[in-house]
Amino acid sequence: MTRATRHYVLAAGGTGGHLIPAFALAAELSQRGHHVALVTDDRGAALPGKPDFLPAHVIPASKLGRNPLKWPAGLGAILEGRRMAMRLYESFQPSAVIGFGGYPVFPALLGAMACDIPTLVHEQNAVLGRVNRFFASRVDAIATAYPEVARLDEKHAAKVHLVGNPVRAEVLSLRDEPFPAFTADGLLRVLVTGGSQGARVLSEIVPDGLAMLPPAIRQRLQVTQQCRAEDLEAVRQRYRSHDIPAELGSYFEDMAERLADAHLFIGRAGASTIAELTAVGRPAILVPLPIATDDHQAANTREIVKSGGARMIRQEKFTAKELAKQIQALAQRPETLATAAHAAWNCGRPRAVKDLADLVESFGANELMDVIRVGANNARGASQGEAVGQGAGA
Numbered sequence: 001m002t003r004a005t006r007h008y009v010l011a012a013g014g015t016g017g018h019l020i021p022a023f024a025l026a027a028e029l030s031q032r033g034h035h036v037a038l039v040t041d042d043r044g045a046a047l048p049g050k051p052d053f054l055p056a057h058v059i060p061a062s063k064l065g066r067n068p069l070k071w072p073a074g075l076g077a078i079l080e081g082r083r084m085a086m087r088l089y090e091s092f093q094p095s096a097v098i099g100f101g102g103y104p105v106f107p108a109l110l111g112a113m114a115c116d117i118p119t120l121v122h123e124q125n126a127v128l129g130r131v132n133r134f135f136a137s138r139v140d141a142i143a144t145a146y147p148e149v150a151r152l153d154e155k156h157a158a159k160v161h162l163v164g165n166p167v168r169a170e171v172l173s174l175r176d177e178p179f180p181a182f183t184a185d186g187l188l189r190v191l192v193t194g195g196s197q198g199a200r201v202l203s204e205i206v207p208d209g210l211a212m213l214p215p216a217i218r219q220r221l222q223v224t225q226q227c228r229a230e231d232l233e234a235v236r237q238r239y240r241s242h243d244i245p246a247e248l249g250s251y252f253e254d255m256a257e258r259l260a261d262a263h264l265f266i267g268r269a270g271a272s273t274i275a276e277l278t279a280v281g282r283p284a285i286l287v288p289l290p291i292a293t294d295d296h297q298a299a300n301t302r303e304i305v306k307s308g309g310a311r312m313i314r315q316e317k318f319t320a321k322e323l324a325k326q327i328q329a330l331a332q333r334p335e336t337l338a339t340a341a342h343a344a345w346n347c348g349r350p351r352a353v354k355d356l357a358d359l360v361e362s363f364g365a366n367e368l369m370d371v372i373r374v375g376a377n378n379a380r381g382a383s384q385g386e387a388v389g390q391g392a393g394a
């Protein structure tokens, strides 16, 4: 039987951590012949890497925050966002709306519920986020990235599906590539990122930490570091003064290539970062963002650290000396690094995007709507002289 072409709306806002898994799912659903639209905010729409086929609808959104005086404005934005989302659903007729986190998810899901459209949320972290907690009892399914998710109530167990965190196809395609050649006298390529926004603490500590390594390691270093735009010049000076070759940028769009080359990763412990490290198999030194809600970045590191694929340093202990010590322990002998890389690889969930797409397809399988839509598509295709719905039978 051919698979009917359906329409899906993905809602995600703010940072790459929410949007990149949504982009990966959009690519998979589109490949399966479905039409996908993104509901997001200004920041989300501006994030590099959005697939060209994915139309972005920017809606107003807000959090209510602690100050009740600001609630009327916040509520106004949420209600307006919900109204705009519902208008989109009226014309786009989605079979399901999937929330990935960030403020726009709130009005997008409220709108979907008002229209009786099935809803799912995807939780990228090892702790259930605030918006997902609010919607947990109301949505049809909760997709998770880790087997254990803190603050996820047992009573929802029946609708929880462990899928993992979808990563971009170009990153996933590296999974079967071998760990890059690493010998006791060859280059040691280090990749440093602070999540999609960059992290100042890495700019302040990493260059000095690398400079403290024994000459036998230090002379082989080749660094790629993402820094906040305002820190780029200071970090460049730091590396120059230490005579360590470093390529710096405020956001690398070719992350797959950078990961492919890297022998060691140093950075924050955002969900997508860890999903990519485990998809490709790269050893890491992770410094969780201390102000992350419910300390979720530290929770995200648990599995990879336990496996031996990464070491975690709390930010308060993250000094140049401590970093140098940890790198030395990992990089002194080539086999230690390769073993850690393999342990990280073992934590990967390469089926994440497929499993999430399967789950999404299992909702909103409204056959009557499908028949009407396929009929309408065929009529439109015939009138435009094109084969609409092709690829849907995969």
Ligand SMILES: CC(=O)N[C@H]1[C@@H](OP(=O)(O)OP(=O)(O)OC[C@H]2O[C@@H](n3ccc(=O)[nH]c3=O)[C@H](O)[C@@H]2O)O[C@H](CO)[C@@H](O)[C@@H]1O
Pocket: 015, 016, 017, 018, 020, 101, 124, 125, 193, 194, 195, 196, 197, 226, 250, 251, 252, 253, 255, 269, 270, 271, 272, 273, 274, 276, 289, 292, 297, 300
């Ligand atoms: C500050 C903050 O609130 N961070 C949260 C945010 O993720 P945040 O966006 O900070 O971090 P993630 O690690 O989840 O994602 C970063 C993504 O950006 C990509 N990247 C990064 C740098 C670069 O130069 N180029 C590039 O492409 C990475 O490859 C990765 O795909 O949402 C995540 C998922 O809910 C959470 O786990 C994080 O705690």
